[in-house]
Amino acid sequence: MKDLKYRAYVKRTPYLFLAPYFCLVCIFFIYPLISAFLLSFQQTNGPKSKAFVGLSNYSFVLTDPDFHKAVKNTAIYAVFSIFLQLPISLGLAMLLNTAKDKTKGFFRLIIFSPNLVGQIFVGVIFSVLFVPRYGLFNRFMQSLIYWGLENRWLENPTLVLPAVIITALWMYVGFNMIYFLAGLQSVDKSLVEAARIDGANPWQVFWNVTLPAIKPVATFVVVMSTIGSFQLFELPFSLLKGEFGPSSSGLFIVSYLYQMAFRAGDLGTGAAVGWILTLMIMIISLTQIKMSGTLEEGK
Amino acid sequence: MEFPYGKAPFWILVMAIITGLAMMLSRTFTNAGRPDLVFVVFAPRHYEAYLKLIPEFERKHNVKVQLQQVHQRPLQTRLQSALLADTDVPDMVEIMNPFMGAFMKGPLDDVGFVDLTDRVKAEKLDEKMVESRFSIWSSRGRIFALPHDVHPVALAYRRDIVEHLGIDVNKIETWDDFVRIAHEKIVKDVDGDGIIDRYALDLSISGTSFFPIILLQRGGRYFDSQGNLTMDTDITIDTILWYIRQSRGKTRISFPAGEGQPFYKALSDGIILFNFVPDWRSKVFEIDAEDLKGKMALMPLPAWEKGGRRTSTWGGTGLAITEKSKNKELAWELAKFLYLNKKDFSDRFAMLNVIPPLKEAWDLPAFQVEDEYYSGQKIGQIYAELAPETPPDYVGAYYEMVDGKTREVLIDGGVYYEKYGDKGLREFVTEKLKQKAAYVRRVMNRNVFLREGEVEITDANSSKENAG
Numbered sequence: 001m002k003d004l005k006y007r008a009y010v011k012r013t014p015y016l017f018l019a020p021y022f023c024l025v026c027i028f029f030i031y032p033l034i035s036a037f038l039l040s041f042q043q044t045n046g047p048k049s050k051a052f053v054g055l056s057n058y059s060f061v062l063t064d065p066d067f068h069k070a071v072k073n074t075a076i077y078a079v080f081s082i083f084l085q086l087p088i089s090l091g092l093a094m095l096l097n098t099a100k101d102k103t104k105g106f107f108r109l110i111i112f113s114p115n116l117v118g119q120i121f122v123g124v125i126f127s128v129l130f131v132p133r134y135g136l137f138n139r140f141m142q143s144l145i146y147w148g149l150e151n152r153w154l155e156n157p158t159l160v161l162p163a164v165i166i167t168a169l170w171m172y173v174g175f176n177m178i179y180f181l182a183g184l185q186s187v188d189k190s191l192v193e194a195a196r197i198d199g200a201n202p203w204q205v206f207w208n209v210t211l212p213a214i215k216p217v218a219t220f221v222v223v224m225s226t227i228g229s230f231q232l233f234e235l236p237f238s239l240l241k242g243e244f245g246p247s248s249s250g251l252f253i254v255s256y257l258y259q260m261a262f263r264a265g266d267l268g269t270g271a272a273v274g275w276i277l278t279l280m281i282m283i284i285s286l287t288q289i290k291m292s293g294t295l296e297e298g299k
Numbered sequence: 300m301e302f303p304y305g306k307a308p309f310w311i312l313v314m315a316i317i318t319g320l321a322m323m324l325s326r327t328f329t330n331a332g333r334p335d336l337v338f339v340v341f342a343p344r345h346y347e348a349y350l351k352l353i354p355e356f357e358r359k360h361n362v363k364v365q366l367q368q369v370h371q372r373p374l375q376t377r378l379q380s381a382l383l384a385d386t387d388v389p390d391m392v393e394i395m396n397p398f399m400g401a402f403m404k405g406p407l408d409d410v411g412f413v414d415l416t417d418r419v420k421a422e423k424l425d426e427k428m429v430e431s432r433f434s435i436w437s438s439r440g441r442i443f444a445l446p447h448d449v450h451p452v453a454l455a456y457r458r459d460i461v462e463h464l465g466i467d468v469n470k471i472e473t474w475d476d477f478v479r480i481a482h483e484k485i486v487k488d489v490d491g492d493g494i495i496d497r498y499a500l501d502l503s504i505s506g507t508s509f510f511p512i513i514l515l516q517r518g519g520r521y522f523d524s525q526g527n528l529t530m531d532t533d534i535t536i537d538t539i540l541w542y543i544r545q546s547r548g549k550t551r552i553s554f555p556a557g558e559g560q561p562f563y564k565a566l567s568d569g570i571i572l573f574n575f576v577p578d579w580r581s582k583v584f585e586i587d588a589e590d591l592k593g594k595m596a597l598m599p600l601p602a603w604e605k606g607g608r609r610t611s612t613w614g615g616t617g618l619a620i621t622e623k624s625k626n627k628e629l630a631w632e633l634a635k636f637l638y639l640n641k642k643d644f645s646d647r648f649a650m651l652n653v654i655p656p657l658k659e660a661w662d663l664p665a666f667q668v669e670d671e672y673y674s675g676q677k678i679g680q681i682y683a684e685l686a687p688e689t690p691p692d693y694v695g696a697y698y699e700m701v702d703g704k705t706r707e708v709l710i711d712g713g714v715y716y717e718k719y720g721d722k723g724l725r726e727f728v729t730e731k732l733k734q735k736a737a738y739v740r741r742v743m744n745r746n747v748f749l750r751e752g753e754v755e756i757t758d759a760n761s762s763k764e765n766a767g
Contacts, residue, residue, distance in 0.1 A: 013304065044383065045405035045748045053747065060745060065738070131561040133570075149494070152555060155504045157710055242372060244703075246505040246710040262376050263699060264742075265404050267383065 040271035057272035061260075067273070069248050070256040073161060077252065078229035080165045081172070082222055089173050089221075093180035094206075108181065111174035119171070123238025126167045130154055137166075154240060160249035164236045171235070172228075176221050183217030184210065219292040223285050230281050233258065253277050334365040335626055336633060337389040339378075341371040342616065344651050345393060345447075352643055356636050362629060371395045378402075382411035382621075390624035391633065394444060396435045396615035400698035403438040403526070405748035412443040412619040413627055419445070422635075428656040434691035436617040439526050444617030445634050446656045448579070451685035452512055452611045455576035455584060458596035458674050460497075460569050468598045477573075477601045478545065481552035485572060495554075501562070501571045502546040502553035504713060506706040508613065512575055514538045515690045516611035517603050521702065522695035528743065530701050531736035539709050539728050547713040548720075563588045575600075577613040578682045582652035585672045596674045597681050610685035612692060654682045661686070696749070697739060704735035 040058070043051045061067050092111060096104050114122065129137040130153035141148030153163040187210055195205050211218070233254040236245070244251040244259065251259075257277065261270025302309035340346050346368040353364050367389070369377070375398040381388045382402070388411070402410055419425050419442050425433060429449050436444035461468065464484050471477050481499035489496040502509050514520070519534035546553045556565040565571050566588055576584065576597065584595065599609035618638060620630040637643070644655050645665035654661065666679030695701070708731045715727050743749065 009303075016304065017308070043745075043747050045409055049405050049409055049748050051747045056745065128560070131557050132555065134561040134564055152504060155555060157714070243507070247707045248703075262379065263401065264697070265379055265383065265401055 036271045036274060039268050040275055042268045044267050045265070053268065057269045058276070061269060061272050061276060066248055066251065067253075067256055070251045070253045073249070074230055074232065074252045076161060077165060077168070077232060078226055081168065081225045081229045084165070085169055085172055086176055086218075086221060086225060088169070089176035090180045090218075092173065093177045093184055094210075096177070096181055097184040108178070111177055113174065114171045115175045119234040120238045122167060122171050123235050126163070126170075127154060127239050127241060130163055154250075155246055157245065157247040157249040160240070160245040164239060164250060167239055168232075168235060172225075176225065179217055179221050180214065183214035187213040215292065219289065222292070223288050226284055226288060227281055230254075230277065230284070253280075334363040336362065336364045336391060336624075336630055337367065338364060338391040338633065339367045339369055339374060339389045340393040341369060341374050341395060342393070343368060345616070348643065348647055348650060349637060351646075352637060352640065353633075356633055360629065360632065364633065371398070375401065378411075388621045388623050390626060391618060391620050391630045393447065393616050393618050396617070396692070397694055397698040397702070399436055399444065399617065399619075400694040400696050402443075403694065404696040404746060407439060407441055409748065410438065410443055411622050413622055413624070413631075414441050414443060415445060415620070415631075416440075416442045418631060427658060429658065429686055429689060431612075431689050431691040432615070432656045434524065434693045435615050436619075436694070437524070438694065438696075440524060444619040445638050447616040447618060447638060448614075448653050449656050449682075449686045449689050450577040450579060450612050450614050450653075451682050451689050452516075452575050452577045452600060452613050453581075453597045453681060453685060454573045454600055455581060455595055455597050455673070456573045457566070457569060457591070457594060459594040460572055468596075471598070471601050472605055473607075474541070474601045474603060478552060482550070486552055497569060498552060498554035498571050499573055500545065500553040501556045501565075501574045502542070503555045503557075504546050504710070506542060506709045509575060510538070510542055510706055510709060511692070511702060512611045512613050513542060515692055516600060516608055518608075518690070520691070520693060521698060521705070522693045524691070524693050526693070526695045528695070528697075528701065528736065528739060530705055530739065531732045535705065536725065536729055536732060539705075539712055539732070540725060542709060543713050543716050543724070543728075544721075547716050567591065575611075575613065578653050578678075579614060579651060581673070581678060581682075582650075585652075592672045593674055595672060597676055597678055599681075599685060608688050608690065610688050612689045615692075648679060652678065652682075654679060654686060656686075658687075696746070697743060700742065701739055704739055705732070708732045708735055 041052060041054060043053050043057070096107055096111075099107065126137075129135050130151075132138060132150050132152050135153075137153075138148050138151055141151070151159060153159045191209050191213070192205055195209050200208065231254055232252045236250045236252060237255060237258075240250045244255050253273070254277070257270050257273040260266050260273060302312075338349070340349065346366065349366055353366060356362075357364055374392065375394065378388060378392060378394075379401055402412065407414070419433070424445070428446060432446035432449055433442050436442055436446060456468065466480055466484055471480060477499070485497055485499040486495060487497050488494060511521075514535060517534055517538055519529075519532060519538055521528070521530050523529050545551055546555070554565065554571050556562045556571050566574070566584075567590060574580075581597070584591070588595075600611060602609050618634050620627055620634065624630050638655070639657060641660055641663070644657075644660045645663055647653060647655070648663075648665045654666065660666075661679075661683040666683055667677055668679065669675045670678045708728060711731055712724060712728045716724055
């Protein structure tokens, strides 16, 4: 009898240990998740007014030209993140990987340092740098290529997105560089040496040895950058001083969600945008992982 | 006796019990020390002014008032979220125009603020104060906040340069006069390097802040008093066209000086000579562009036609009492104490240059003082003379969206103008504005809480108050 009791006690113990975590997850993750899902089928206006509207929130969002604009802006930003930001990060990481230990640490800190200050701070600083005639960025461009002194980066609809991309570039290049650097440092040096002895040129070494070796890191960085791009909010929000740019040129998906939920007070539509965004990120991330072949290798 | 799950879980449990008890106790003590009124403001200078006045109110009524300061944007979003989630809210809040609209999305019964209409009328405040100022705090004919200010707009200009150029501002009666003089005497490439060194006016190309000022002065508006959308009128179209011509292309008379340091640099350097300056901004100029003391002066806005309105309005603060407040009567008393306190008006004007909406206060000596910064002009008197003309600016639930969409037309029209010039511009702007208005109506139509009969979501021309 005692033995049976003891066995039941032992069986129960792990669940009791797990209980606090499980409770927290239920309260702060599962319950809000279900609530948000239900909310996405409702229109609310305070505790007194709640109305079931079926798929109306989803159909409104999917046919809203502003949402289309937000998706377009986000997609362009994501493309630049991956095809401009990441190659620069990788390039810098490779440069630093060949540098001496002392200089490596110094430059790593310098290039990474924009990340220490946070998106809001960077947004505010760049909003001043982009000022026409007096902004440092405009002055720099004028003295470099005799163009851009009067550029209204944050007021001209065609220049807002480039301004966001430039700002993000300054901020995130160093961050991604750290991942690549870690990946490069784990590349087996004997493989590189063997390739060189076999007559491979630097490009061939990079393409056939280094890149396959850092593929898991690269996949991780690409997926995280894409997710980060789709969740972009604070940087353009602070850069554009709490607005979404002229003609919504600085409107991104999360900004659209914020606008709907907290400016227009339509929490139901905000929740619908949240679910659409989740679905988009899931599909894109899974596609990226699948394409990189990492999933296959893991099997 | 040993705890059956070991030492670590035992200490975790002990800590959980201690922190739980501490939280319960702190809540009990907080409730015991809860003030009779919690009042939240966003403007630091209002906070300082009220901090001095509230002790007198506390003594008089034997109550405790807690004053808090929160930045305007978080104040609006937090308050909105708290009202939506039915959680704790302060008893009284100062709200900035046009954020009030966000609280007016549902039926009047669901607005989280006390309907002050009957109180305002009983005390005849609608007669004692500038009537148009109630417009920004009203929805469907009901008043939900007490106006703190009037904020009439004047033009502040670089008197030294303007006089040097031989311009007599008294002869500028209309905007047509202003544009003509700007072309003749102001807009110039002084050093011949191909870059214009002097412009007449500060106008952002996106129309932020400035476009509504001009639209309101002209008699246009986004909503009428009943909350009907009136964004797509002929007045709006004409104003957009005027704004585009003055802010875009080679013949523009304005420069987008931005804000903060770059703006004051442009002002100090004489790149822009005239600026839209409501009473509150006149003090900001005094503080942020101190070196221009004695070089600036004020003039009324040029009218749209001779003898027309010479002012507009920019901004506004209102005091609202929340429906959840347990001390509504006390809150109303405090509102009156702060907003109708003649003793404070003089101090407030000296500190903020803001004239109150209470008309009888304008005769106070403080408003007749000569201001050295504005070349010895009596700016209190200037603003008080403009105040009765201040146009109404009715707020609707979708005010921010309408403002944004109208300015999108302004920007798209500006791009068109720079590409093709004046040809076809009116048709382009009219079409775009119709599209944007249709979009806003679609959004408004989705709102199941705007009860039938309360707001008619029809086209702008059906509004009886449509000035266009």
